[in-house]
Amino acid sequence: MNRPAECIACLINSRTGDLREVGLGEEAYYHTLLSLSNLILKSRTRAFSESFRVIAEASGKNDPYWEKKQVLNSLAQRVLELIEGEEMREEDLLRLGAAANSFDTSVLGYEFNPESFSLEKLQEPLAIDETGKIVWEKIGTIAYVLDNSGEAVIDAFIITKLSELGYRVLAVAREDPYEIDVTATELEKILGKGAEVLKSRGNLSPLYALERDTLVGKRLREADLIIAKGIANLEGYIDSGRWLKDKAFFLLRAKCPVIARAFEVQKGSPIAIMEETAWKNSQRIKWNGVTASV
Incomplete structure (x- = not known):
């Protein structure tokens, strides 16, 4: 697949940012940049995930951001407590999930300031809101694919509320650490006993x-609705073709200029979109002729 030059710049920016965050020295920079030159022709999904493993190996830590993720979870919990008692229907919960996709560390041009995360952030109106297009009467099983730590606490709240509304909800997360994404093991602890958590392979x-x-693929195909959080899950789907056509629904903030252009919204805006909209608008992106393999 082709990709915009911004995606390459974002990859380099993300991994050099990781090096600074983890506190690695000159040799690690050389090794990481050399690895990026080999990974850059792979799909965006594989280039980002495999390059993060390079950072983890260089740091000597399986999860370089573990401590930071705990801080973000605590922050989200404090804000969540302000709305836990409110009555919410399905559409309200999905809007909350889209707005909560504020957490991130590695998107070029997007800076997440923990001090700015507030109730107002969670109540921000969506730039695109297609939550009303879901026919909830036809939904029995929902697969909820998570993204970042911090917002994962709010996602857990959403999953619990959807369960209380009568849906069977399968929570899906990566098995291995990736940036500040919540892992399946961490998610099990957040959700507690009784939750159905599926782990995808690797990161x-x-x-x-x-x-x-x-x-995981089998369970996703069997689900009536797939709610997927964040840019990485949207890009993973786009990189792979429409293998979950008409099932997927995406909740995210358009944090990067490429996504913002594709959906014609201001950078950072929360959106909630059907699979058809996600696929159609992704085709608007001006690709720059760097061919990548899946």
């Missing part, structure tokens, strides 16, 4: 093509 997006023939 790839659960919506990426390599999951098609796994247990």
